[in-house]
Amino acid sequence: xxxxxxxxxxxxxxxxxxxxxxxxxxxxxxxxxxxxxxxxxxxxxxxxxxxxxxxxxxxxxxxxxxxxxxxxxxxxxxxxxxxxxxxxxxxxxxxxxxxxxxxxxxxxxxxxxxxxxxxxxxxxxxxxxxxxxxxxxxxxxxxxxxxxxxxxxxxxxxxxxxxxxxxxxxxxxxxxxxxxxxxxxxxxxxxxxxxxxxxxxxxxxxxxxxxxxxxxxxxxxxxxxxxxxxxxxxxxxxxxxxxxxxxxxxxxxxxxxxxxxxxxxxxxxxxxxxxxxxxxxxxxxxxxxxxxxxxxxxxxxxxxxxxxxxxxxxxxxxxxxxxxxxxxxxxxxxxxxxxxxxxxxxxxxxxxxxxxxxxxxxxxxxxxxxxxxxxxxxx
Numbered sequence: 217x218x219x220x221x222x223x224x225x226x227x228x229x230x231x232x233x234x235x236x237x238x239x240x241x242x243x244x245x246x247x248x249x250x251x252x253x254x255x256x257x258x259x260x261x262x263x264x265x266x267x268x269x270x271x272x273x274x275x276x277x278x279x280x281x282x283x284x285x286x287x288x289x290x291x292x293x294x295x296x297x298x299x300x301x302x303x304x305x306x307x308x309x310x311x312x313x314x315x316x317x318x319x320x321x322x323x324x325x326x327x328x329x330x331x332x333x334x335x336x337x338x339x340x341x342x343x344x345x346x347x348x349x350x351x352x353x354x355x356x357x358x359x360x361x362x363x364x365x366x367x368x369x370x371x372x373x374x375x376x377x378x379x380x381x382x383x384x385x386x387x388x389x390x391x392x393x394x395x396x397x398x399x400x401x402x403x404x405x406x407x408x409x410x411x412x413x414x415x416x417x418x419x420x421x422x423x424x425x426x427x428x429x430x431x432x433x434x435x436x437x438x439x440x441x442x443x444x445x446x447x448x449x450x451x452x453x454x455x456x457x458x459x460x461x462x463x464x465x466x467x468x469x470x471x472x473x474x475x476x477x478x479x480x481x482x483x484x485x486x487x488x489x490x491x492x493x494x495x496x497x498x499x500x501x502x503x504x505x506x507x508x509x510x511x512x513x514x515x516x517x518x519x520x521x522x523x524x525x526x527x528x529x530x531x532x533x534x535x536x537x538x539x540x541x542x543x544x545x546x547x548x549x550x551x552x553x554x555x556x557x558x559x560x561x562x563x564x565x566x567x568x569x570x571x572x573x574x575x576x577x578x579x580x581x582x583x584x585x586x587x588x589x590x591x592x593x594x595x
Contacts, residue, residue: 350480
């Protein structure tokens with residue numbers, strides 16, 4: 217029997233298209249999502265270099281990985297990804313869901329809430345001056361780079377609970393992201409979008425989050441204006457360099473020194489009353505290093521914008537700066553690896569308020585209102 221030409225042609229065309237999709241979608245041969253990904257992206261690639269030449273002289277040089285140069289296009293893409301809930305399983309949670317600009321990119325609660333209302337185990341860290349950190353990220357330093365750090369929340373079941381494989385497909389099939397990835401990284405096809413490029417873009421955006429224009433900076437470095445008597449008293453107490461029996465306060469700059477107001481190091485700051493080094497409910501840095509003497513140590517966060525980032529500590533146990541100062545004044549619990557500067561001291565109410573007045577000088581209103589860091593999709 218002779219088969220009509222048109223039906224035969226259509227049958228062969230259907231078989232050919234199905235076979236092509238099978239080759240491009242080995243994980244799921246029933247869909248053809250990848251087929252359009254092989255069409256060239258219609259967008260220009262002409263990236264604009266980004267420079268940190270605006271930084272003041274008292275700031276260190278940023279740490280920039282050679283395989284992820286900063287560009288305006290990469291930063292713009294990273295800003296979109298940072299605020300886009302598409303990265304989560306049900307498109308309800310973004311990086312910005314736990315990092316609010318007005319709170320110096322914290323979220324104002326003791327532990328953050330992720331997908332399906334699940335609670336995390338630690339407080340959201342401020343995203344401030346990350347470009348200058350040489351010692352790993354998170355409270356426990358588990359990720360060596362910002363790029364590595366950005367990989368983690370996506371697949372954490374308490375945060376975004378999504379597979380990176382699925383995220384890659386979402387981005388490849390998105391109406392806007394392929395062009396944005398080409399503009400940032402020069403890819404030719406949407407199928408080249410992957411997690412490595414995505415986290416590079418997010419890291420570029422996060423490196424631009426530099427806070428350096430607080431009232432303290434303007435008074436001390438730009439020599440514009442003067443501290444009040446109360447602020448100066450707090451500053452003197454804060455920067456005492458060596459604790460001696462005759463001094464009223466051991467100083468805070470041992471752990472929160474430099475222009476960054478952090479040494480980006482890990483300490484047992486005496487807040488946990490445990491029986492021994494094995495008894496910390498959260499081992500922190502020790503969980504990462506495997507060294508028992510690192511148990512209970514956590515990153516000393518920057519004190520820049522500290523007035524905006526309550527509650528305090530890795531578990532958000534202190535609601536106010538007054539509570540933080542009271543804890544340090546108590547002097548710790550004598551655990552073997554407590555920092556030697558954790559020792560009891562007395563602060564009068566006047567001195568306590570003076571220290572808080574000084575800490576308020578570190579608030580950078582230009583940082584928390586900078587439109588370059590805001591949600592590009594609106595509120």
